[in-house]
Each structure stands twice: as structure tokens, then as C-alpha cells.
Amino acid sequence: MTLPNVPYRHEIVSSEPLKPFLGPLVSMLGTGLYFSQSMRGEIVGGMGDPLEEPGLNQSSSLRFMTRYSRALTELLPQVGKVKLLRQWAGCYDVTPDHSPVLGETPGVTGLLQMSGFVGHGFMMAPAVGRRMALWMGGAQDEIFDRYNLRRFAEGRLIQETFIIG
Ligand SMILES: Cc1cc2nc3c(=O)[nH]c(=O)nc-3n(C[C@H](O)[C@H](O)[C@H](O)COP(=O)(O)OP(=O)(O)OC[C@H]3O[C@@H](n4cnc5c(N)ncnc54)[C@H](O)[C@@H]3O)c2cc1C
Incomplete structure (x- = not known):
């Protein structure tokens, strides 16, 4: 069985x-713009691009800078x-339903999956990691069935997906 994960520059x-x-x-679910202020005072943000092609591209673009600046100043003219x-870039690990691949x-x-966190891995992985540790120790946990790799072959894609960026 092949993993359907694909890298997309972010x-x-x-x-x-x-x-x-x-x-x-702050996260604008329509445009994909998001930003926050760091403890040092910097405004750090990004914006997903529907025209981004898949691939291991980690370069920085003027297109992103222009789109982000326009969207940010529209919301916060000051x-x-x-x-x-x-400015920098990395790759999101994207699955067909933008949800992680978990479990057997x-x-x-014995080969366990915990990947495909798209732009939410820092937020989600600690909690998922803790649940996986408990599950490996014998606890019941339905997420390792619901998010199993089998769902792509079975056409059971996750519908309730929430994407920041
Ligand atoms: C620009 C950008 C901004 C982001 N912002 C946020 C954010 O604000 N909040 C948030 O929650 N998430 C954010 N994310 C997503 C988050 O970074 C990822 O979801 C998270 O880092 C994924 O963690 P991981 O451990 O699954 O994978 P990774 O952090 O990618 O770790 C995988 C590791 O495996 C290693 N590896 C790969 N292949 C092999 C191999 N064959 N053998 C051995 N080692 C290997 C890699 O070197 C890497 O160290 C952002 C991502 C990007 C690109």
C-alpha cells in the first residue's frame, strides 16, 4: 500500500x-491568510496558495510576498x-483529505503511521503522540481506525477538515 502524502511548499x-x-x-478561513505576534513583537504569518504545485520546492517567491502583504494590509491597514x-518556505505534508494518516x-x-499533519503538526502532534503511546500500550482509541491509511482505498475520506493557511 502506498502513502498518498505529497509535499507542497508553504x-x-x-x-x-x-x-x-x-x-x-488570526486566521482567515476564506483567503488562507493567518498571522500572530511573536513574543519578540514580530508579526509572523503565511497564506496558502491554491495555485501551488506539488513538489519539494522550498524557495521564496515575490508572488507570496505580494499576496500576503495585500491581504494583511486590507485587514490591518496600520x-x-x-x-x-x-521570508522562508518549507513543505506541508499533504494527504488527499488534508487529515493525518495514523495507526497500523x-x-x-508493526509499522505505525503518524504523518500528513499539513500545517497543523506542531499543534496536533503532541496530543496525537500521547494518544498513540497509550494505544500502543493497549488502550482503545477510535482515531487510529478512523484515520487509518485504509480510508483512501475504501473511499472513507475525512470530511470535517479545518485548515489554517
Ligand atoms: C512554513 C511552515 C509553517 C508551519 N507552521 C505551523 C504552525 O504554525 N503550527 C503547526 O502546528 N504546524 C505548522 N507547520 C507544520 C509542522 O511544521 C509539521 O506538521 C510538523 O513539523 C510535522 O512534524 P513531523 O514530526 O510529522 O515531521 P517532520 O518535522 O517533517 O519530521 C520528519 C523527520 O524525519 C526525517 N526523515 C525524513 N526521511 C527520513 C528517512 N528516510 N530516514 C530518517 N529520517 C528521515 C526528516 O529529516 C525530519 O527530521 C508548518 C509547516 C511549515 C512548512
Whole structure:
């Protein structure tokens, strides 16, 4: 059985530090824009791009910078003059339903899957890791069945997906 995970570049940018003014992470579910203010005061954010092609591309683009800056200043006009200091990119690990692959690998006993966290791995992986440890010790946990790799072959894609970025 083949893993359906595919890498997609995700770009991100950090501004110069500003006095603290923003408490929560802001996420626009329509455009994919998201940003938060770091403890050092920088506005750090990104924006998914529907035209991004799959592949191990980790370069930075002017297209991202333009789209992000426009979307951010539309929402927060007062940051229009703020300098952007660093731009970089990494790859999201994307599955066909944008949800992780968890649990047993069909046909390979003992090979456990915990991948495909898209842009949410830092947030989700600690909790999923803890549940997997308990499950490996014998506890019942339905997520390792619901998110099993088999779901792609069986046409049981996860519907309730929530994507930041
Ligand atoms: C730009 C960007 C911003 C992001 N922002 C956020 C965010 O704000 N919040 C959030 O929750 N998530 C965010 N994510 C997603 C998060 O980074 C990932 O979901 C998370 O890092 C995945 O963790 P992982 O341990 O599954 O995989 P990884 O962190 O990719 O770890 C896999 C490891 O396996 C190693 N490896 C690969 N192949 C082999 C091999 N054959 N043999 C041995 N080792 C191997 C790799 O070197 C790597 O160290 C972001 C991702 C990107 C790219």
C-alpha cells in the first residue's frame, strides 16, 4: 500500500518587531491568510496558495510576498508601513483529505503511521503522540481506525477538515 502524502511548499514571513498589540492567532478561513505576534513583537504569518504545485520546492517567491502583504494590509491597514525582515518556505505534508494518516500500516505488521499533519503538526502532534503511546500500550482509541491509511482505498475520506493557511 502506498502513502498518498505529497509535499507542497508553504511560505511564511516575519516583520520587524512592533509593540505588543495582538493577542490571538488570526486566521482567515476564506483567503488562507493567518498571522500572530511573536513574543519578540514580530508579526509572523503565511497564506496558502491554491495555485501551488506539488513538489519539494522550498524557495521564496515575490508572488507570496505580494499576496500576503495585500491581504494583511486590507485587514490591518496600520501595518502597511511595517518592514518585512525574513521570508522562508518549507513543505506541508499533504494527504488527499488534508487529515493525518495514523495507526497500523495495512499489510506491514508493526509499522505505525503518524504523518500528513499539513500545517497543523506542531499543534496536533503532541496530543496525537500521547494518544498513540497509550494505544500502543493497549488502550482503545477510535482515531487510529478512523484515520487509518485504509480510508483512501475504501473511499472513507475525512470530511470535517479545518485548515489554517
Ligand atoms: C512554513 C511552515 C509553517 C508551519 N507552521 C505551523 C504552525 O504554525 N503550527 C503547526 O502546528 N504546524 C505548522 N507547520 C507544520 C509542522 O511544521 C509539521 O506538521 C510538523 O513539523 C510535522 O512534524 P513531523 O514530526 O510529522 O515531521 P517532520 O518535522 O517533517 O519530521 C520528519 C523527520 O524525519 C526525517 N526523515 C525524513 N526521511 C527520513 C528517512 N528516510 N530516514 C530518517 N529520517 C528521515 C526528516 O529529516 C525530519 O527530521 C508548518 C509547516 C511549515 C512548512
